[in-house]
Amino acid sequence: MGFTRLRAYLVVGVLAVAASIVVVVALVRDTQGDASAAGRCPAGTTMVNLTLPKEPAQVKLRVLNGTKRVGLAETVSAEFQDRGFKMQPSKTSKSKFDxxxxxxxxxxxxxxxxxxxxxxxxxxxxxxxxxxxxxVIDIVVGERFRSLATFTEVNQSMAQIGDPTPPPGTCASTV
Known part of the structure; x- marks a missing residue:
């Protein structure tokens, strides 16, 4: 084995050891692991799921009629079911919603x-x-309800509403 080849092996070996040291130091000093802290929330807060569903079948709904219009909850429930949502039996709300x-x-x-x-x-x-x-999400349909939005209107509305944020006194779940 020639001196040139030995020197090349020595340089490659030193570089491999140096790269291993850099990786180990980066992993040990990583502060991002504490950011999620295994999904823990500060004391006194509740973890919430901010994940947007990928399809309607992942969402469970129950529609309640908050009006005097007979059959409104059943009609709205049928519309949501036609769009692929999992529906619970509809009911009449105890209170009216205007x-x-x-x-x-x-x-x-x-x-x-x-x-x-x-x-x-x-x-x-x-x-x-x-x-x-x-x-399960409860929807109390009120007096001013006219119709559900179309697919395109839902997408436009989501763009205007924005991403979900944790309600006050809660924190986002990492799961």
Whole structure:
């Protein structure tokens, strides 16, 4: 083996050792691992799911009639079901609602509720409760409701509403 070849092997070996040291030091000093802290929230806050569903079948809805119009909840429920959403049996709301709609949701459905809000062109009032334990979103259809948005209108509305943000007193789940 010639001196030139030995010198080349020595240089490549030193470079490999140096690269290994740099990688180990970068991994040890990485501060990004603490940012998520395994999905932990500060004390006194609730973790919420901000993930937007990829398809309607991932969202569970229950429509409640907040008006005096007979059969409105069933009609709206059928429209959502035709669009591919998982529907719970519709009901009549105990209280009347004079706006377009009220969207009630919990920590497991914050992102999905944002998407549902787009079906009402952002005119639905969101109502978050950290006490809700299911991922079912309740929609109380009100007196000012006329129709659900089209596919194109939903996309435009989502662009205007923006990405979901954690409600006050909550933090985003990393899952």
């Amino acid at each position: 706006q377009v709609a009220l969207i009630q949701y919990g920590p497991k459905a914050v992102g999905a509720a944002q998407w549902i809000r787009a079906y009402f062109l952002g005119d639905a009032k969101p109502e978050f409760s950290d006490k809700r334990t299911t991922d």
